Amino acid sequence: MITSLAIFNSTAFIIYGLLCIFTKHMVKEFKEFGLSKYRVLTGILEICGGIGSLIGYFWFPHLYIFSIFGLTLLMLLGVYARVRVGQPWRKSIQALIFFFLNAFLFYQSIIKGFFLS
Template identity: 45%
Template sequence: MPSAITILTLFSSLSFIFYGLSCLTSKRMAIEFGRFGLTPKQRDITGILQLTGGLGLGIGYYLFTPLADFSAFGLSLLMFLGFIVRLKIKDSVIASAPALMYALLNLYLGLRFFEII
């Protein structure tokens, strides 16, 4: 049976791969980023960061832990910034919560990979 860390890592990795691709290709995501006050270029950068972070997290977990560390902390920062953007545009706490949860999840994973906790 896989460990909790394995499950959380795969969940986060697959989530970011999916959302990164969606960010780069979906009209719905283009509309959302416009609502956030962000440009198409910022949406593309976010999608690329999500996609590469998700891949780095998954690949790093199995092959090269420092890559997983870097990816987890990068995704944590990206999602914390996403949380701040949602607060800035006055989204509800419920609408903002997933960004914060992903930020905290990836912070936890990064700390575990570094064996700090």
């Protein structure tokens, strides 16, 4: 189950990172948040985090830990940005779900002893 969640999470961030960089919808959303200058950086961090967590999960445990921790922080900031602009709950739920998913995966990786490998 953890493997499936890790693969899903990694893939979602790679796709979402690409959407963040290349779609007009994300340009509009980042402008609404007052964070236009961070849109491309956010997309790059999401892509790198997704690739890092995918590669790290199977071959480099320390990379996995680092990537998942980074994605957890990124989603925490995403939730904060949405709360700050008063975005409706239904629009914020995706960021909150991915925050908890990444926090769970990070916690699981520590319990499994990835960090000690």
